[in-house]
Amino acid sequence: MKLVGRLITACLIGLGTFLAPVQAEGYDLVISGGRVIDPETGLDAVRNVGIKDGKIKAVSEAALEGTRTLDAAGRIVSPGFIDMHAHGQDILSARMQALDGVTTGLELEAGILPIADYYDRLEKEGRPINYGASVNWASARIATFFEAKPRSDLSWFLEAFRRTDWQKEVATPAQMKEIMAYVQEGLDQGGLGVGILIGYAPGTGYKEFFEVNKLAAKNGMPTFTHARYLSMLEPKSSFEGMAEVVAAAAGTGAHTHIVHLNSMSLRDIEIIGPMIKNAQEQGLRVTTEAYPYGAGSTGIGAAMFRGDRWRERVGGVDASSFDVGGKRLSEDELKYYQTEKPETQTVIHFLELDDPKDRALLDQSVLFPGGVIASDGGDWLVDGQPVPQETWPVPENAWSHPRSAGTYSKFIKEYVRDQKVTSLMDAITRVSYGPAKILQDAVPQMKSKGRIQVGADADVVVFDLNKVADKATYAKPAQASEGFDYVIVNGVVLVDGGELDTSVMPGKAVRNQVR
Numbered sequence: 317m318k319l320v321g322r323l324i325t326a327c328l329i330g331l332g333t334f335l336a337p338v339q340a341e342g343y344d345l346v347i348s349g350g351r352v353i354d355p356e357t358g359l360d361a362v363r364n365v366g367i368k369d370g371k372i373k374a375v376s377e378a379a380l381e382g383t384r385t386l387d388a389a390g391r392i393v394s395p396g397f398i399d400m401h402a403h404g405q406d407i408l409s410a411r412m413q414a415l416d417g418v419t420t421g422l423e424l425e426a427g428i429l430p431i432a433d434y435y436d437r438l439e440k441e442g443r444p445i446n447y448g449a450s451v452n453w454a455s456a457r458i459a460t461f462f463e464a465k466p467r468s469d470l471s472w473f474l475e476a477f478r479r480t481d482w483q484k485e486v487a488t489p490a491q492m493k494e495i496m497a498y499v500q501e502g503l504d505q506g507g508l509g510v511g512i513l514i515g516y517a518p519g520t521g522y523k524e525f526f527e528v529n530k531l532a533a534k535n536g537m538p539t540f541t542h543a544r545y546l547s548m549l550e551p552k553s554s555f556e557g558m559a560e561v562v563a564a565a566a567g568t569g570a571h572t573h574i575v576h577l578n579s580m581s582l583r584d585i586e587i588i589g590p591m592i593k594n595a596q597e598q599g600l601r602v603t604t605e606a607y608p609y610g611a612g613s614t615g616i617g618a619a620m621f622r623g624d625r626w627r628e629r630v631g632g633v634d635a636s637s638f639d640v641g642g643k644r645l646s647e648d649e650l651k652y653y654q655t656e657k658p659e660t661q662t663v664i665h666f667l668e669l670d671d672p673k674d675r676a677l678l679d680q681s682v683l684f685p686g687g688v689i690a691s692d693g694g695d696w697l698v699d700g701q702p703v704p705q706e707t708w709p710v711p712e713n714a715w716s717h718p719r720s721a722g723t724y725s726k727f728i729k730e731y732v733r734d735q736k737v738t739s740l741m742d743a744i745t746r747v748s749y750g751p752a753k754i755l756q757d758a759v760p761q762m763k764s765k766g767r768i769q770v771g772a773d774a775d776v777v778v779f780d781l782n783k784v785a786d787k788a789t790y791a792k793p794a795q796a797s798e799g800f801d802y803v804i805v806n807g808v809v810l811v812d813g814g815e816l817d818t819s820v821m822p823g824k825a826v827r828n829q830v831r
Contacts, residue, residue: 372770406705410444447825509537512540546620576607606681683731689746693716748766
């Protein structure tokens with residue numbers, strides 16, 4: 317009996333050791349008692365998370381002690397959200413995204429050129445969230461046609477739209493060689509793939525598009541494509557543009573990523589979706605993203621809104637589909653803006669979500685199997701001019717598409733909590749682990765993101781599922797999301813108790829090795 321008693325005592329001591337606070341690590345930060353979601357392992361349970369030196373060091377049922385403890389009881393503890401399509405690469409845009417749960421914002425659709433200049437500048441200035449970019453093929457084309465050196469600032473890129481030769485002409489063999497050399501240089505400088513804005517240069521030769529994907533495949537890098545056409549009419553339809561991306565994956569072996577599947581498909585997602593799905597089932601590396609809005613944004617004088625039968629091409633829209641400053645336009649107002657102020661930024665409602673049929677079309681893109689959520693968010697403007705990036709908070713009269721502020725909270729609120737059309741696990745996959753998985757073969761750093769696991773980067777979001785909500789509207793977009801109690805970037809608390817800490821800049825570069 318004495319032996320049995322000693323064994324029982326030993327077991328009780330061992331159990332007590334397991335349940336006692338774990339102090340050996342000396343954690344910098346502990347997230348206590350939250351519902352931890354880790355999509356890769358399927359973990360969905362109450363756990364305690366210990367963070368030290370910017371890394372997750374413990375995910376434990378046992379209590380943990382650290383320098384600071386965040387009480388996450390009744391909250392979701394998720395990997396930080398990863399936005400693959402973040403055009404707003406300044407400090408102000410990143411801060412607004414942080415309040416929407418984003419810990420990594422990557423400029424992959426358009427990209428940047430030169431890549432080295434971009435990374436050097438952002439490292440010098442500092443960023444609140446992690447950042448990175450692909451190589452901008454369009455800038456390589458502009459530089460070649462203009463016989464000028466590319467610049468990594470947005471103004472240089474936008475100024476190029478005053479000329480149309482680079483958008484409409486097929487490159488000569490010599491020009492093709494120069495374009496490819498620029499793209500290769502960007503990849504050698506650590507670019508995360510190649511951004512292909514062929515929708516803005518639809519006159520580009522098909523051979524050039526193929527060659528860009530071939531070059532990316534040779535480097536083991538993905539491409540991120542804004543498809544060539546935006547139209548429901550043939551020829552030159554959205555279906556044709558999407559098919560070109562699929563064909564490039566098949567013909568080159570490249571991993572091709574289709575950006576904003578929702579807006580590019582218009583009302584043809586019911587035929588475009590199955591085409592992409594069948595390609596995936598046959599082993600092609602084709603991935604997709606979407607944002608949970610029925611409206612896109614661009615210049616009101618864009619070529620897609622002009623020419624023969626353009627209204628039919630863009631899904632039967634009319635003047636009231638255009639929104640400037642939160643106000644739907646009349647036919648006379650649309651004519652005025654297109655004639656007198658074609659550079660005016662507009663929101664174009666390609667789907668009217670009050671219509672159940674249009675809502676169902678959007679849902680097909682947003683919930684496309686294996687797809688992820690990406691914002692396509694941009695900079696903040698006042699009277700058409702960028703708001704200085706050091707400004708905080710965002711001025712009430714600042715304009716951007718509401719997706720720049722509310723994409724992720726809107727998706728979780730509508731699709732998980734309100735409509736209950738997908739699970740929390742699926743939603744967290746689409747906003748965190750999914751993007752990391754899409755990128756990780758080409759970008760090794762992503763293997764440490766999108767996860768709540770020992771050894772992963774400490775990019776973590778703590779939010780209240782019952783309170784998370786987007787506040788940004790088309791009329792008043794400069795409103796931050798609510799419900800995110802804590803946003804942690806590389807182990808540093810950036811959003812603290814729902815408030816942004818402007819004194820810290822914990823963002824780090826996501827960049828491939830410079831060759």
